[in-house]
Amino acid sequence: MYAIQISSVLVLCLATTYAFRAPLCPEDNSIEVYYPSNDCSKFWQCSNGVPVLQRCPADTLFNSDLNVCDNPESVVCPAPKPSTTTRRPRPTRPPKPTLPTRRPREQ
Numbered sequence: 177m178y179a180i181q182i183s184s185v186l187v188l189c190l191a192t193t194y195a196f197r198a199p200l201c202p203e204d205n206s207i208e209v210y211y212p213s214n215d216c217s218k219f220w221q222c223s224n225g226v227p228v229l230q231r232c233p234a235d236t237l238f239n240s241d242l243n244v245c246d247n248p249e250s251v252v253c254p255a256p257k258p259s260t261t262t263r264r265p266r267p268t269r270p271p272k273p274t275l276p277t278r279r280p281r282e283q
Contacts, residue, residue, distance in 0.1 A: 198227035212240040216253035219245075 199211040201222035209222040213229065219238040220227045232238055232245035237253055239246035 198229070201225050201227050208243075210238075210240075210243045212238055216251065 197214075199220050199222075201209060203225045205222075205224055211220040211222075211227070213219050216237040217232050219230055219232070219240075221230050222228075235248070236245040237248050237251040238244075239251045
């Protein structure tokens with residue numbers, strides 16, 4: 177039972193990792209490999225051929241030139257990509273018919 181729970185957690189973690197469009201890591205573990213994330217406060221670190229999303233300490237951003245978390249003023253953070261999802265336009269309703277106005281009767 178314990179093994180099933182551990183397996184379920186592992187599958188969930190891997191599914192979550194890959195949902196963020198993780199990079200492909202080399203199978204060769206002899207060198208450290210880092211990739212920037214879409215969020216400049218995070219980066220991908222390859223560990224045993226598996227990409228692991230890491231977070232930089234507070235008030236730092238990932239510097240992909242140096243492969244370290246660095247001061248924000250030393251990092252060029254690309255602008256976020258615009259959303260590619262589009263919404264369907266809401267159908268417009270025809271205007272309600274208006275009744276002709278009548279002049280009040282004179283008394």
